Amino acid sequence: xxxxxxxxxxxxxxxxxxxxxxxxxxxxxxAGYDVHWYQQLPGTAPKLLIYDNNNRPSGVPDRFSGSKSGxxxxxxxxxxxxxxEADYYCxxxxxxxxxxxxxxxxxxxxx
Amino acid sequence: xxxxxxxxxxxVKPSETLSLTCTVSGGSMNSNAYYWGWIRLxxxxxxxxIGTLFYTGGTHYNPSLRxxxxxxxxxxxxxxxxxxxxxxxxxxxxxxxxxxTVTSYFDPWGQGTLVTVSS
Numbered sequence: 001x002x003x004x005x006x007x008x009x010x011x012x013x014x015x016x017x018x019x020x021x022x023x024x025x026x027x028x029x030x031a032g033y034d035v036h037w038y039q040q041l042p043g044t045a046p047k048l049l050i051y052d053n054n055n056r057p058s059g060v061p062d063r064f065s066g067s068k069s070g071x072x073x074x075x076x077x078x079x080x081x082x083x084x085e086a087d088y089y090c091x092x093x094x095x096x097x098x099x100x101x102x103x104x105x106x107x108x109x110x111x
Numbered sequence: 112x113x114x115x116x117x118x119x120x121x122x123v124k125p126s127e128t129l130s131l132t133c134t135v136s137g138g139s140m141n142s143n144a145y146y147w148g149w150i151r152l153x154x155x156x157x158x159x160x161i162g163t164l165f166y167t168g169g170t171h172y173n174p175s176l177r178x179x180x181x182x183x184x185x186x187x188x189x190x191x192x193x194x195x196x197x198x199x200x201x202x203x204x205x206x207x208x209x210x211x212t213v214t215s216y217f218d219p220w221g222q223g224t225l226v227t228v229s230s
Contacts, residue, residue: 002157036216038158045207046158048218057218089158093215099171100148100215104157 003028004090004103011109017078020106022090023071028101030071033093037066037075040087040105049088050075082110113138115208115221123202123228129195133208133221140166140186146211149182149193151204152223159204163211164191198228 005023012018022035029035037050048057050066053073065076073092077084090103119131133147140147149161162172164182172180176195184191195202205225209217 034215038217045220045223046217047220048216051216051218091158091216097174099173100160100163100211100217102150102158102160 002104003094003097003101004092006088006090006103006106008104009107009109011111012077012080013111014080014082016080017076018080018108019077020075020088020090020108022073022075022103024073024092025071027096028071028092028094029068029073031095033095035066035068035073036091037064038089038091040089042086046089077108080110084108085110113210113219115210115219117206117208117221117224119224119226121225121227123198123226124230125199125228126197129193129198129202129226129228131193131206131208131224131226133191133193135189135191135210140184140189140191142166144212147184147191148209148211148217150207150209150217150220152207153201153204161193161195161206200228202226203228 010018034052038046039049040046053068054066063078067074087105089105094101114136116134123129146163148163162182164170179196181194205223207223209220211217
């Protein structure tokens, strides 16, 4: 069981907006540690999508955005494209574990 | 552009030691700004952080794996390595190496290598 909790799946139609939640606790997100998001397309390695809560690496479209509040974080994807179908993972640092932690992953289906 | 590449056996017998190497190209490992890490993805499950290493050799391990894991570095070869002892079928996974920042995000990642534990 992952320390960070994500919904197993979300879905949306092309052009719609979806959000993926990432619930943590007082020893990780709630302690002020940054949240990062990764996109894993089928058969490929995870790719950094959002870092330090709400920053996009160069080349990531502004359709992707991140936010953080309290002990949770969210990834929003607007204007869904079929190529956005992938697994999405959140990640942070946990002071109790003294190390990195990941969410269980969310599979996005674009209907 | 920094690139990472995992290498090692794709099949390991139960109770033996899994050994993988990550080769870094296109950049230096000797930086105070970065760490080097291993992450795995078991089939049907989520990503799991294994451990992280600083170029001077300091390490941090996932407590659930700490008793079985060793991560080491050879900066002269631009490589860092993972050893996981006493493996079982539960250690079957795609293993990734990646560079990590102080705030802990991983970027870039290697392409990953599948390691199957089976007799």
